[in-house]
Amino acid sequence: MTEPTAPRTSVREKVRARQRRRYASERRFRLLGIASIVTAVSALLLLLGSMVLKGSSAFVQTHIMLEVTLPADELAPGGKPDAKALADANYAAFLRRALSKKFPKVRSRRDRRDLYKLISDGAAIRLQNLVVGSPVTVGSTLSFAAMASDDVDQYFKGKLPKGQTGRLSAKQAAWVDALRKSGAVETRFNTAFFSNGDSREPELAGIWGAMMGSLLAMAVTLVLAFPLGVAAAIYLEEFAPRNRWTDLIEVNINNLAAVPSIVFGLLGLAVFLNFFGMPRSAPMVGGMVLALMTLPTVIIAGRAALGSVPPSIREAALGIGASPMQVVLHHVLPLAMPGILTGTIIGAARALGETAPLLMIGMVAFIVDVPGSVTDPATVLPVQIFLWADSPERAFVERTAAATLVLLAFLIVMNLLAVFLRKRFERRW
């Protein structure tokens, strides 16, 4: 009755016969897995690599070293430098004179105009700030690093294909080469990139305005999403009865987490801007839209964290006469806090990188000024990246990539913080 189903020796032979093929297929399958991982990781490396490759050069800026004479008769007509003269003086002209001195042979008006174009408009402003800051230099000759225009910058950094001069004329390129030979061209750390707002001139464009915009919007997002999300999570996890209503809320929250972000932008446009008449382009509105987007993430993370606190803690507290509210606020919530914070940081990181909904509420405008409050018009870092990516000037490419690197750095810091929180406070019950 219970003899083996098949003669055992024949079973062993059959098993052996297929062994080789089975192991070959095993190997193929495993290779497929490795290939997939390699694909994904190399895509990541390619992305990061191309950003670093293109972006790193934006952290330095080409400068032309000039010996600028600060004429005492113009800056200090009364013998002493006075504020009005210092403010009104034509600093661009000083720079031009200094540049002309380097190229005495350039005579014709057109050529000279082309020559002056090598220097950025921003150089004069910086010179002015320098002189106004230390008027003692008036009358002397100053060794000044004048910011080069973006075309010179790109040419000097070798960003153009070999033999091409981009938007520089052959003459201009020759001048730059001459300056280079004389050692008067050098790259310095690009402070403008970190301290300026947006600009039409690539060499003057910076991310400070966008960073402030992001910061303000993030502040609004966190102020709204964190308390609302935690409160909703507490209610749903600890107090809500299980009925159709709470089921509906739960389904709704899970679904909201998967709604395309651009739809939140449409909501913001229709409700916040058109219905409530809130200002366009304001970090306040951006923050509110992002808060609505982040809310489901916070609630879901919050519920998971609250749910992982063991019932024994609640029973212990109830047992010594604490009210349900006290149980939650005194015992469960503090224990769940690291998990909630981790979830919130991850949600905030996603909001920080979000672009599409902000386009809908007008944060895509060209804004030079650095925003000072949540109602000032502003843009945010990812939108700045989007705007620059669209700009035709070649010099914006490296700035876009550099801004991307800055944004990624912020995100990495936030995620590391989340990982740290999780590792530091994670409890296994």
Added chain:
Amino acid sequence: MNIQSMEPPAAGKDRPVAAPSLEKNLSGELMDNEQMPAKMSAKGLDVFYNGKQALFAVDLEIPERSVTALIGPSGCGKSTFLRCLNRMNDTIDGCSVVGEVAIDGQNIYDRDLDVVELRARIGMVFQKPNPFPKSIYENVAYGPRIHGLSSDKQELDEIVHKSLERAGLLKEVKDRLDEPGTGLSGGQQQRLCIARAIAVSPEVILMDEPCSALDPIATAHIEELIDELSENFTIVIVTHNMQQAARVSHRTAFFHLGNLVELGDTADIFTSPQDERTQGYITGRYG
């Protein structure tokens, strides 16, 4: 590429493995004379989980075509020992085995031993019935399919029917072979798992507390089945249930704290245990 690393959870290369034993026949000599020859044997078997020792130098012979019961209190190492016999311990991270386990005199921890083939020779039935989420038919056909035991559909049908019949399940499921195996009752599921195991005609069947998740009637079914199967298969069963060990097994091994304390004919162990720990356990002083 190393074939070894491609196998299903296989022994790590760095794991200390005892050299193949010199005395292949020693196990035979040591055999109890009135028993059948040893099908499997363990010699000086140590098992560690992440450096913590779970089994201490276990020597044990398993006679052919008989039922050997492994008993002992929780955590005594009996399940660990069982999983060493078909190298299922390989699936557990941080588990390492020192010593020798042999089937028909061949060390199963040998480097060039094929785990796939080994497991085709040694079937296993688990504590909780674990039918695959497939039809009853596919559950049983799974083993023959992966090992290529049948050349055509007809042959496969035959294997499936025979196996189900042997597991005493055919009558109950004959008309619904296409229904999912997970839809059966607990006892039926466990018999399905047994049918699945015997479909590849193993030489040894390992059972890890096969009845602990079943009701008494289903348990009785399985016990009868074990008795019948022992005519043709070598069976090793881990059980918590003393009566079950007494009912179904020919030989019993008592484990305590990772040591094999006592081994002998079931009748002897239950009537006149030599070790006082065995006696304490059997009479219910601890466990």
Added chain:
Amino acid sequence: MIANAPYLTAATLLLLILVGNFLGSRRATSLVGGKTQDLHSRPHYYGLFVAIWTGIPAAIIYAAWTIADQYFLDRLIVASLPDNLASLSSDRLGLLLNDIRNQAYGGITSGAVDATVKEAAERLAGWRETSDLALWGVIASTATASLALARTRIRPRMRARTAVERLFNLFLVVCSLVAILTTVGIVLSLLFETIRFFTKVSAVEFLFGLTWSPQTSLRADQVASAGSFGAIPLFTGTLLITAIAMLVAVPVGLMSAIYLTEYAHRRVRDVLKPTLEILAGIPTVVYGFFAALTVAPAIRAMGESLGLDVASESALAAGLVMGIMIIPFVSSLSDDVINAVPQTLRDGSYALGATRSETIKRVIVPAAFPGIVGGVLLAVSRAIGETMIVVMAAGLAANLTANPLEAVTTVTVQIVTLLVGDQEFDSAKTLAAFALGLTLFCITLVLNIIALRTVRKYREIYD
């Protein structure tokens, strides 16, 4: 003053709440002569009780006032305008009002400011100041009054804790309703504008029309095409890009998850899993830039070397990069469902002598299949709604094509294009964006609900 008034009001209210808290708990303590054990609740609950009742009525008035005064001030301004301006069409009036507001509150005005606007702006600024001051007075007196009232309600046996907790519970309920309100807000705002759109363009034309060219004339006297709003090319474009993305993401993501859960050594997994998750954390705008900067030119160059004509903004580039973006999404969801397959099933298969790949292909994947399908559906929904990558890499040409080397456009790209830049709000063009938004919302909603349900059911099997 103008800018500070709201802050001043808020600060005053906050101060009164703090005072209420202090007075409440002191009152409770003094009522029982310092023997706080005679109180029903701890004294600070009486403080909270007073503080909450100080805040709530004032906060409600504050919110209502802020919403209403804008409306009333606009009305007042319009009424005060000279007749020739006040009788303008509502669109033009809206623009004018905008100018006045911007002038009054120091925003950016469009073009030169004429005298009437300047005058009106001054009036508006004056009224605004009055309104803010009045608000401050109202808030301060309401809060003080309710503080005093709440304080007199305190009795030693009053159940202050219960009262506070009941209010707190109410607050929690309200917070959890925000999620519902968001959904309702989305649906209503989209629906409302879509209905307006369908009064201008028929729904049938929108849903089944084959031509999409939304350029309409800006002014009535301009000669321009009337614009056509057939959205089929957008749907097919979205579908094409989504399909390419899924062709990349599903096999790579699934195989990665399988390798990580079933093959990789723990230490390898601990490194590789977070590495893949970095891909998920990269903002979409960065992917868009990557697509436009690196991938699209590379594909174009490759196509040219093969003698193929590749558009500079090909569907292939956008789809490929979107696929990369979705890899970690698919892999982490599959990872979850594969891990949820009980170990006993693996053991059962290994014990029969199956190799790893046989176990994976024949037991684990079939067992995890519903969960994997749910994950893939979520990924599809994500791909359909993805905006920045396609905006930056897919272009605007509404071609009706299945050729991945051509440029196509998607629903999300068109929403962005139609709404970015200054638009009159009720032109068919802007309204079309909302109709597209509603379509997008509905499709993703259905996908999400099916997906979430499938995943949930799957989890219940093995729980």
